[in-house]
Amino acid sequence: MIRSVLVANRGEIARRVFRTCRSLGIGTVAVYSDADASAAHVREADIAVRLPGSAPADTYLRGELVVRAALAAGADAVHPGYGFLSEDAGFATAVTDAGLVWIGPPPSAISAMASKTRAKSLMGAAGVPLLSSVDPAVVTAGDLPVLVKASAGGGGRGMRVVRDLAALADEVASARAEAVAAFGDGSVFVEPYVEGGRHVEVQILADAHGTVWALGTRDCSLQRRHQKVVEEAPAPGLSVSLRDTLRDAAVAAASAVDYRGAGTVEFLVAPGGRAYFLEMNTRLQVEHPVTECVYGVDLVALQIRVAEGYALGAPPSPVGHAVSARLYAEDPARSWRPWAGVVHRLSVGAGADAEAGAFGVRRRGLRGGGPGPYIYGPVGRNPSGAPTLGPQIHVSVPDPHPCDPVTSRGALSAGLRVDSGVDDGDVVGVHYDPMLAKVIAWAPTRAEAVRRLAYELERARIHGPVTNRSLLVRSLRHPEFLAGEMDTGFYDRHLAELTDADEAGGIRLAALAAALADAASSPSRFGGWRNVPSQPQAKRYRAGDDEVEIRYRLGRGGLVAEGFDEVRLVSAAPSFVVLEVGGVRRGFEVACYSGGDVHVDSSLGSFALAVLPRFPDPTTRTSPGSLLAPMPGTVVRVADGIAVGKPVRAGQPLMWLEAMKMEHRVVSPADGTLTALHAVPGRQVEVGALLAVVTTEETTP
Known part of the structure; x- marks a missing residue:
């Protein structure tokens, strides 16, 4: 029996594994880099071991350091999570050589699937369809x-x-x-490259006794930069024969490499319905919660039980539909630019502290955490005498449903789950993936699950870095997605419309609410009421690339705000303002943070504002043609042939920055001449750092 598990990972997946370990009575060990010294996964573990350094190559990718940490902490097993060393056969071998239990597939299976070209050869021999x-x-x-x-x-x-x-x-x-x-x-x-193809995958789970479960399908077609954004189970619109083909191919793939534990076999489904093998991920997938919700199982618990030698019984049956959205600290409208910074608040679902109506009525709930209660049948013996473990099969929706998280802070409402890597006050750094959380909704039907997920995301309180929340909500409500007709080119076709900032009216009302809340917090209250005309109060804010100025005064007749003829102030407090707009009352929750960040949430949406000084500093301007670092990161390379004094074309890549596990091209903004180049491969840059200058006829002094 495993007594203590070291998770060779960080963030959301480390917390996810820890929660299951606690429910099974298993101790937990975290490893952490210097950048993660105060991270949530470190705070939650029973024991934590430092990996000196911050870059992944110096810390989480150093297998020998991780094994040494497990031995020092007294762990008897290692769970790799996903990413980092999870698909490194050498690391799996090092774990077992050290006398530790490896909670994953055999190193031989990892090695067989590590190379996509070698994996294709093996799958072709096993009869799996290929491109x-x-x-x-x-x-x-x-x-x-x-x-x-x-x-x-x-x-x-x-x-x-x-x-x-x-x-x-x-x-x-x-x-x-x-x-x-x-x-x-x-x-x-x-x-x-198959145009219009769908990314469909099959969750497998295998034991050491020859049993392989194929737990249905997942559709992961909504992707940006070939990385998944929205996933659901089961994959909608597949014929019975195609589902059978995918299941049989996945089982054949697992059997071909004597697989054990959890894994995923991924396929590309062409518009005509023909499926092709893409790859096999020899680990737990990021999107595994949708399968857990539909099948009522805890895949991490099953991974642990398989590693302990248990045999699988009969597979469970699916119930309902689940949809998951990945909440990233990134800006889809700006080439998916990642954002670093403090997460002031992350609250989703019943955990949103305020469901504020026009009259200031609030309900306070509990913030969500991770996977919930999973019910298992008795441990017995199969005919061969091996111990068996099978989830209890529910013929109706259980209460509470397995998708409901249970944490030390309580449970969310039925059918909603939040797996998060950060808590309020945590920092999103530049060294790792910018995912903040996965939000998963389960319901008896797909339409209900999609509606619930969009609703909860829209009303979530997310304060801090820019996120893709608006894109997720719009994607879930897009007619193509609602009809189940999406494919991997969804964002290539629809990104512009999904990121169109048609929010000018909402931004101005949010800025007015912020100004009134700020005035309500001052001792003089709105600058002092006067019975004679006076100069209006003025506040300036930045919302994205736009500046908004609010000018108002409070007289005998109430609020008078320039440009808000039909707006009446009902009430104002430092954190909550009620406005009547054209006869309709709306409540605005206002949260102010150090540094001048203001977040305003209402039924019109969530808006992030930055307080601007009344008189801008003229010295902050940059020279025309300056290329500034759009994010903190590392210059990984400069394009061949680029040199000062040489001509460049509009859109020509000049250099690449790496930040948050993604590469970002920096291109020339126009035809011109490169007159300065400050980027050097390996150089760490902060946001706004000068990288290069491109001079054109228009910018020449």
């Missing part, structure tokens, strides 16, 4: 579009869609460079 690879040297215009993929890749790294034959060589070189930086292996391959 044939193409030699980059012989690709013709007739073969386009093609997809360049890193052989050792994952998480969208080292992937490029190529539609122009002239760009193929550069894209292959770029993919190789990114693959070397991310995986230490620059090998890539090319395969046909």
Whole structure:
């Protein structure tokens, strides 16, 4: 029996595993980098061991340090989570060689699937349908579009869609460079790119006694940069025969490598309904909660039980539908730019402290945590004498449902789950993935689950860095998604409309509410009431790239605000303002934080404002043509042939920054001449740092 587990990971997945361990009576050990010294997963563990340094290559990717930490902490098992070393066969071997239990598949299975090219060969021999690879040297215009993929890749790294034959060589070189930086292996391959394809995967779970469960399908077609954003189970709109094909292929893939534990077999489903094997992930997937919600199981608990030698019984039956959305600290409207900073508040669902109506009525709830109560049947014996463990099968929706989280702070309302890597006050740093949380909704039908998830996300209180929350809500309500007709090109087609900032009226009302809340917090209350005309009070805010000025005064007739003829002030307090707009009352919750950040939440949406000084500082202007770092990160490379004094074209890549596990191109804003270059590979830069200057005829003094 396992008594203590070290999780060789961080953030949300470490907390996820810890919660299951606690429910099973298993001790927990965290590892942490210097950047994560005060992280939530460190605070939750029974024991924590430091990995000196901040970069992943110096900390979470150092297998020998992780094994040493497990031994020092007295752990008897290691759970890898996902990412980092989770699919490193050498690390799995080192764990078992140290006398520890590896909660994952055999190293031989990991090794067999580690290379996508080798995995394809194995799957072809097992009869699994494949897309044939193409030699980059012989690709013709007739073969386009093609997809360049890193052989050792994952998480969208080292992937490029190529539609122009002239760009193929550069894209292959770029993919190789990114693959070397991310995986230490620059090998890539090319395969046909299927337009309009869907990303569908099958969750598998196998024991050491020959049993393989295929726990239904998941659709993960909504992706940005080949990374998943929205997932659901079961995948909608599949025929019975296609579901059977996917299940049989997934079981065959697992059997071909003598698989054990949890894993995922991923497929590309072409518009005609034909499925092709993509890869097998020999670990727990980020999106595993939707399967847990539908099948009423705890996959982490089952991983642990399989590692302890238990045999699986009969698989459970699915109930209902679950949809998950990944909440990222990023700006989809600006090329998915990640954001770092303090998470002042993250509260979703019944945990939102305020469901504030026009009259200030509030309900206070509990913030959500992780996976909930999972019910297991008795441990028995199968005919071969091996111990069995099977989830109890419910023929109706259990109460509470397995999707309901239970934490030390309580449970959310039925059918909603939040798996988060941060708590209020935590910092999103530049070294790791910018995912804040996964929000999962379960309901008897897909339409109900989608509606619930959009509703809860829209009303969540998320204060701090810019997030993709608005994009998620709009995606879930898009007609194409509601009809279940999405594919991997969804954001290529719809990103502009999904990020259109049609919120001018809401921003101005939010700024007015912020100004009135600020006035209500001052001793003089609204600048003092006067019976004679006076100069209006003025407040300036920045919302995104826009500036909003609010000018108001309070007289005998009430509020008089410039540009708000139909707005009447009902009440104002430092954190809550009620306005009547055209006869309709709306409540505005106002939260102010140090540094001048103000967040306003209402039925019109959630708006982040920055307080601006009354008189702007003229010295803060930058020279025309200056290219500034859009985020803190590391300059990983500068484009070949780039040099001061040489001409550049509009849109030409000049350099690449790496931040939060993603590469970001910095391109020339116009045709001109590169007159300054401050970017050096390996240089750490802060947001706003000067990288280069491109001079055009218009910008020449």
